[in-house]
Amino acid sequence: MASLPAGACCMEGYAHHGEPAGTLTKYTDFDIYVAKPSVATDKVIVYLTDIFGMPFTNHKLIADNFAQQGFLTVVPNLFYDDHVPFPRPDDFKLFPDWVQRHQPEHTEPIIEKTFEYIKKEFPAITKYFSVGYCYGAKYVVRLLDEGKLNAGYIAHPSFVTEEELRTIKGPLSIAAAETDPIFPEEKRHQSEAILKEIGATYNIVLYSSVDHGFAVRGDLSNEVVTWTQETAFWQAVQWFTRFSK
Numbered sequence: 001m002a003s004l005p006a007g008a009c010c011m012e013g014y015a016h017h018g019e020p021a022g023t024l025t026k027y028t029d030f031d032i033y034v035a036k037p038s039v040a041t042d043k044v045i046v047y048l049t050d051i052f053g054m055p056f057t058n059h060k061l062i063a064d065n066f067a068q069q070g071f072l073t074v075v076p077n078l079f080y081d082d083h084v085p086f087p088r089p090d091d092f093k094l095f096p097d098w099v100q101r102h103q104p105e106h107t108e109p110i111i112e113k114t115f116e117y118i119k120k121e122f123p124a125i126t127k128y129f130s131v132g133y134c135y136g137a138k139y140v141v142r143l144l145d146e147g148k149l150n151a152g153y154i155a156h157p158s159f160v161t162e163e164e165l166r167t168i169k170g171p172l173s174i175a176a177a178e179t180d181p182i183f184p185e186e187k188r189h190q191s192e193a194i195l196k197e198i199g200a201t202y203n204i205v206l207y208s209s210v211d212h213g214f215a216v217r218g219d220l221s222n223e224v225v226t227w228t229q230e231t232a233f234w235q236a237v238q239w240f241t242r243f244s245k
Contacts, residue, residue: 002157002165002191011051011088013217020060022067027117030110033060033075035067043127043244044118046111046143047075048136050216051094053083058216059133062233069237071129072122076114078107078136102135104142111139115148129240133216134158134182144168151243153236155215158182165194171201173239175232180212205235 022035033054045066049059054077063073077083079102084092092098118125127150132140137157144152147169154160155175172195176188188204195202207214207228215232218225 002160002162002187002194011084011092011094013086013213014219015056015086015217016058016061016220018057018061020057021064022060022073028113030080030113031077032114032117033063033077035060035063035073035075037067037070037072039070040124041070041072042124043070043129043240044072044074044122044125045240046114046118046128046130047073048111048130048132048139049075049078050134050136050213051079051084051098052086052217053077053079055083056086062216065233066131066237071237071240072118072125074114074118076110078102078110104139107139108142111143127244129153129243131155131236132157134213138164141165141168141172144170144172151240153239155232156180156183156212160191162190162194165191166198168198168200171239171243173202173235174204175215175235176204176206177210177212177214178206178208179210182212203239205232207232 022033025032025034047063054075059075063075066073130140130143130149130152132154134156137154138159140152140154141160141164143149145167149170151171153173156177176183192204209224210228214228218229220226
């Protein structure tokens with residue numbers, strides 16, 4: 001694999017405080033959080049979450065920040081009511097049951113309906129981007145495999161296979177933590193070699209002194225973590241802006 005399956009570090013982190021500014025809507029049988037920019041836009045970010053899902057406030061706050069940069073941002077609830085609760089109960093087990101309930105055959109129909117929702121409700125959108133954090137990263141890569149994105153961005157990815165990475169058809173930006181048992185140094189170098197081999201348009205940014213999950217669930221009382229989360233956010237914004245032109 002280009003990154004390993006999720007593990008204990010994927011269920012750790014900090015909740016951030018703030019009042020989400022977007023709106024919650026239902027499309028077919030699942031909820032979507034929508035953050036709209038203050039001006040008309042032709043750009044959308046399909047925001048694919050980690051295992052804590054759309055209800056986790058951190059994701060809504062980041063989506064709001066993307067909207068402030070001029071991107072319609074749409075966050076589907078990938079797990080219905082089966083997201084991992086935050087904080088995680090001591091007796092909660094990710095493997096095998098939860099993971100088996102959230103395989104591609106379960107998740108991809110929700111993502112396909114999300115694209116359908118965007119096209120139906122926001123016909124002015126012509127440029128499609130996607131961010132994926134941890135669990136969500138796999139599906140950004142798979143969307144790039146299908147040629148559905150102008151560009152993609154992933155942070156501390158999990159579950160991504162070599163075959164999926166090898167067949168991307170669009171630009172990919174990766175934010176990586178120095179300490180990450182799911183995307184360790186070996187897997188970073190392996191991913192870089194694959195992307196170079198296939199002639200992909202890509203960048204990989206390695207952030208020191210942070211762990212898996214830093215781009216979403218870091219301890220914001222720590223100045224280093226705050227800086228890296230903010231910088232990883234701007235990494236995505238700058239990447240998408242490059243391919244918006």
